[in-house]
Amino acid sequence: MLEHDTLFIGNRWVTPASESVLEVRSPATLELVGRAPDGSPDDMDRAVLAARDAFDTGPWPAMSFAERAAYLDRILDALRPRAEELDQLVPQESGIPVCFMSGSSGFPLLEYYSELGRTHPQEELRPGRPGVAGGAIVRHAPAGVVAGIVPWNGPVMQILMKMAPALVAGCTLVIKPSPETPLSSYAIAHAVEEAELPSGVVSIVPGGRDAGSHLVSHPAVDRVSFTGSTAAGKQIAAACAPAVRRVSLELGGKSAAILLDDVDLDRAIPTVVNAGMFFNGEACSALTRVLVSRNRHDEVVDRLTHEVADLKIGDPLDPVTFFGPLVSERQRDRVEQYVASGRDEGAVVVHGGGRPEGLDVGWYVEPTIFTNVKNTMRVAQEEVFGPVLVVIPYDDVDDAVRITNESELGLAGGVFADDDHEAVEVARRLRTGHVGINTLGMDWVFPFGGFKQSGLGREMGIEGLELYCELQCFGLPEGSPLASGPR
Numbered sequence: 059m060l061e062h063d064t065l066f067i068g069n070r071w072v073t074p075a076s077e078s079v080l081e082v083r084s085p086a087t088l089e090l091v092g093r094a095p096d097g098s099p100d101d102m103d104r105a106v107l108a109a110r111d112a113f114d115t116g117p118w119p120a121m122s123f124a125e126r127a128a129y130l131d132r133i134l135d136a137l138r139p140r141a142e143e144l145d146q147l148v149p150q151e152s153g154i155p156v157c158f159m160s161g162s163s164g165f166p167l168l169e170y171y172s173e174l175g176r177t178h179p180q181e182e183l184r185p186g187r188p189g190v191a192g193g194a195i196v197r198h199a200p201a202g203v204v205a206g207i208v209p210w211n212g213p214v215m216q217i218l219m220k221m222a223p224a225l226v227a228g229c230t231l232v233i234k235p236s237p238e239t240p241l242s243s244y245a246i247a248h249a250v251e252e253a254e255l256p257s258g259v260v261s262i263v264p265g266g267r268d269a270g271s272h273l274v275s276h277p278a279v280d281r282v283s284f285t286g287s288t289a290a291g292k293q294i295a296a297a298c299a300p301a302v303r304r305v306s307l308e309l310g311g312k313s314a315a316i317l318l319d320d321v322d323l324d325r326a327i328p329t330v331v332n333a334g335m336f337f338n339g340e341a342c343s344a345l346t347r348v349l350v351s352r353n354r355h356d357e358v359v360d361r362l363t364h365e366v367a368d369l370k371i372g373d374p375l376d377p378v379t380f381f382g383p384l385v386s387e388r389q390r391d392r393v394e395q396y397v398a399s400g401r402d403e404g405a406v407v408v409h410g411g412g413r414p415e416g417l418d419v420g421w422y423v424e425p426t427i428f429t430n431v432k433n434t435m436r437v438a439q440e441e442v443f444g445p446v447l448v449v450i451p452y453d454d455v456d457d458a459v460r461i462t463n464e465s466e467l468g469l470a471g472g473v474f475a476d477d478d479h480e481a482v483e484v485a486r487r488l489r490t491g492h493v494g495i496n497t498l499g500m501d502w503v504f505p506f507g508g509f510k511q512s513g514l515g516r517e518m519g520i521e522g523l524e525l526y527c528e529l530q531c532f533g534l535p536e537g538s539p540l541a542s543g544p545r
């Protein structure tokens with residue numbers, strides 16, 4: 059059992075302001091995995107003030123991208139020996155199976171942003187219009203104090219996705235891990251401590267909604283970077299508006315996989331199932347609406363059902379398990395309510411729909427496939443966040459595009475076809491941030507984020523670094539010696 063009684067505030071271990079505790083129970087066994095302090099608004103105040111002081115008076119924001127990238131290398135060196143520990147811990151906190159290695163799978167993010175810190179220009183010289191100005195230095199200045207709020211699915215990766223680019227950019231930051239998964243964040247905090255960053259640069263304070271909403275409204279925070287539900291994202295955007303506080307939102311999805319008529323199902327079906335149901339379906343980018351032409355509908359349903367039936371449900375620590383338990387009883391209730399609503403609205407369960415036999419302890423649900431689904435039904439419009447696929451027939455490609463775009467969300471998607479060119483032509487018509495062409499196709503190197511109510515801004519890639527920068531412009535007189543080239 060892991061017992062933590064301190065919080066990592068301003069790069070130091072401190073006693074929490076309150077005695078409130080987060081208890082983590084395994085969603086598979088319901089046994090106690092560990093305890094950690096439940097960060098309070100007072101703890102958030104201390105963390106924000108440490109970050110503010112480090113930004114305003116410390117050396118961190120004045121360093122170069124490359125100097126700060128060297129600290130990422132040190133964090134990674136300190137994290138690597140903890141890979142095995144995290145790969146075992148994350149399934150016990152979240153129920154996400156170990157086959158997805160969601161503990162250490164985010165480590166390459168540090169490598170990627172470290173490399174970017176060494177190669178991406180921090181300042182650029184831009185020539186002025188002829189005869190008007192001498193040019194300008196365009197500087198990628200750090201955005202300031204960042205509040206990063208993350209969810210429980212992929213808890214390590216979610217923290218690293220914010221921390222790595224924010225640190226290279228020169229920000230100081232306060233990360234609030236989810237109350238469901240505080241334990242894995244301690245491994246990151248220890249690695250940051252070992253990397254010996256300047257005082258105050260990083261705080262990692264797990265806590266609930268109150269602590270989160272206190273953090274995002276704090277006047278000393280310059281930028282909020284939020285990943286979570288669309289409902290919370292709207293509240294956070296509203297909280298940031300009065301101060302015009304910069305905010306980026308990575309929110310929910312209800313993404314579609316479009317199977318074009320000529321698709322090779324041997325190739326497509328395993329990818330569609332994986333893309334729709336990985337992480338127990340608790341993934342923002344999951345392709346949970348499967349769109350198929352009427353003449354191949356029955357064949358596709360049959361193939362999907364067989365593919366899902368072959369995947370093992372059970373202990374998330376077993377390497378052959380594909381479906382573990384959902385993160386909490388509340389999440390299972392939510393998924394079961396959606397399954398009930400699908401049935402009530404006339405959709406038909408062709409696979410699953412209940413609880414798996416022989417798994418009486420733990421928050422398990424059967425992976426479920428619905429047919430007879432209309433795109434207006436709740437199961438087709440709202441994010442279920444569980445292993446539930448809905449199959450929707452279309453008449454022709456125009457109809458498939460229309461159905462896909464008839465959604466308030468627009469995070470991800472996939473087009474599956476015999477020909478990549480044909481698939482990408484369809485992808486161009488979709489109002490969604492990421493489209494995989496015959497694959498899910500996501501990578502740290504590519505910008506990721508949502509259209510519509512799936513978000514605001516882009517994480518990952520160069521855009522993920524730019525997110526934590528403010529552009530600053532130094533206009534130069536004609537003939538200025540600086541016009542020959544800044545650093």
Ligand code: NAD
Pocket residue numbers: 207208209210211234235236237265266267269270271272274285286287288290291293294307308309310311341342343441443469508512513
């Ligand atoms: P959630 O919105 O309930 O909570 C996410 C985080 O925000 C938690 O740390 C929570 O404590 C905090 N929080 C909640 N309300 C808040 C508020 N008003 N102010 C400040 N903080 C608040 O979401 P969840 O159930 O933990 O996670 C699942 C959701 O996250 C899904 O909707 C999923 O699609 C989304 N998600 C999106 C992405 C993406 O990149 N777009 C990635 C992962 C998860």
